[in-house]
Amino acid sequence: METSFYHPTSLQDAINILGRNDNMVLVNGGSDVILNIVAKKIDPAGLVYLRDIQELNYIFEDDEYVHFGGNITFRQMLASPICQRIGGLRKAIEAVGSPAIRAVATPSGNIATAAPAADCATMLLALRAEVVLVSEDGERIIPQNEIYLGAYKTKIKENEIIKEIRFPKLKDRxxxxxxxxxxxxxxxxxxxxxxxxxxxxxxxxxxxxxxxxxxxxxxxxxxxxxxxxxxxxxxxxxxxxxxxxxxxxxxxxxxxxxxxxxxxxxxxxxxxxxxxxxxxxxxx
Ligand SMILES: Cc1cc2nc3c(=O)[nH]c(=O)nc-3n(C[C@H](O)[C@H](O)[C@H](O)COP(=O)(O)OP(=O)(O)OC[C@H]3O[C@@H](n4cnc5c(N)ncnc54)[C@H](O)[C@@H]3O)c2cc1C
The missing domain is CATH 3.30.390.50 (CO dehydrogenase flavoprotein, C-terminal domain)
Structure with a gap:
């Protein structure tokens, strides 16, 4: 079977593609998903490439939370003064793979893959992260500690996209x-x-x-x-x-x-x- 390739440039386009088609797989850095395709663990009808969606590319903090968009890479996080200040998070990200992997791979993929030994996802759990999901049904927020169903299984639905991961700001002391x-x-x-x-x-x-x-x-x-x-x-x-x-x-x-x-x-x-x-x- 041929696999279609989609590269939406807006979040709404991506949501529409997932709404219109079955058996779509989201691709962010591809460092997990491409290996699964090569190993024939999955056989998607289409790949939806998220990296051209600029509105998912941000890191900022407000009074309550640190927010980062769904296609922020580990390398971008390491370059951010916000993440540099949080020693545990910085170390967790530095531990992921190699510079080449960190240049493409994302915390979104780390959470969504739900591997037992996921470095950044484990640290985000300690930071009490929440995952903001969007689909044509609207938006919902799941605390990360409720998202896992088991190894490599999450509550993220086929038509949902991680729009943002956020965690409460570390206060003084x-x-x-x-x-x-x-x-x-x-x-x-x-x-x-x-x-x-x-x-x-x-x-x-x-x-x-x-x-x-x-x-x-x-x-x-x-x-x-x-x-x-x-x-x-x-x-x-x-x-x-x-x-x-x-x-x-x-x-x-x-x-x-x-x-x-x-x-x-x-x-x-x-x-x-x-x-x-x-x-x-x-x-x-
Ligand atoms: C050589 C190598 C070394 C590695 N070393 C480590 C390591 O040391 N520690 C570690 O934890 N991991 C490691 N990994 C695994 C992998 O790099 C991480 O899990 C990474 O975080 C996956 O991110 P990605 O953006 O590449 O995800 P992808 O492969 O693009 O996607 C992974 C899964 O997440 C889903 N997904 C991605 N983005 C979204 C989104 N925005 N919304 C909804 N679903 C989404 C995809 O559909 C797919 O199911 C390694 C992988 C390789 C190949």
Whole structure:
């Protein structure tokens, strides 16, 4: 079967194409989707290329949120002073693939693919991201922690486009952390990913925390069992707690790396927490 190629230049055009045709697949950087086509995992009737849609190409912050458009690449994010200030996010993006991959690949694709070991998507989960979806039925917003149905499965419908990803701005005395464990530094799938944010009170005690875990379950998950226990703790107390308490949310799928992951996960969580504390104190 022949595959049609569409390259809409407006969001409305893209919405119309998805509304008129069945079995369309959106292509952003193509770093996941093209491999799936080559491997014959999918056989779309048409490809809808999103990169000519300029209105999906933005990063800005307002009083409440950091917003980035649906076709912003990792390289564009790294070039943005907004992302540079958020150490955990910066590290997560730097971890994705290689400069060539980051020049084309997007956070939208990272979330929509829903791979278990998705670097940026795991950090965005800790940042409490929300996904803004549009289709001919209108717009809806799904918190990222409700979007996953399982490995490589999301609630995003066939006719929906990620218009924007946004997350609440990190306020004063808030910081972020990110730790990735893999066999090699570059071009290797992570064995463990931890994202964290910490908010401090005036005495530098934690008054809110988020922890996300990737590469351990079928999808990235929040570790609320640890988050809740950090409230009221100073940096050293929080690190000690994390070092000694295994997150019950970590699924630890059966694999060759299971024992290894079990042994190093607590340390990885503790390191991410430390990084977030230091950023929150302005001591990066
Ligand atoms: C060599 C190599 C190394 C890699 N290394 C890493 C790594 O270290 N860490 C990591 O996390 N990933 C890695 N990846 C995977 C991949 O690069 C990421 O998942 C990337 O974020 C995908 O983004 P993309 O824009 O290329 O998505 P695409 O391949 O264009 O699309 C992926 C999926 O998302 C959907 N999609 C894309 N944009 C939208 C939108 N706006 N609205 C709705 N659906 C959309 C597509 O339809 C498709 O289903 C690697 C891939 C390669 C080839």
């Amino acid at each position: 808030m910081g972020s952390g990110y730790v990735r464990i893999s066999r090699r530094k570059a071009q290797d799938i992570a064995k463990i990913i931890v994202g964290a944010t910490i908010s401090l009170d005036e005495q530098a005690r934690c008054n809110a925390a988020t922890i996300s875990l990737g590469a351990l379950n079928s999808t990235a998950v929040r570790a609320s069992s640890i988050e809740n226990q950090l409230i009221g703790l100073e940096q050293d107390e929080a690190i000690l707690y994390a070092e000694n308490n295994f997150p019950i949310e970590a699924g630890l799928r059966d694999s060759y790396f299971k024992e290894y992951k079990k042994n190093v996960l607590c340390d990885a969580v503790a390191q991410a927490i430390k990084m977030a504390f230091l950023e929150a104190k302005g001591d990066k």
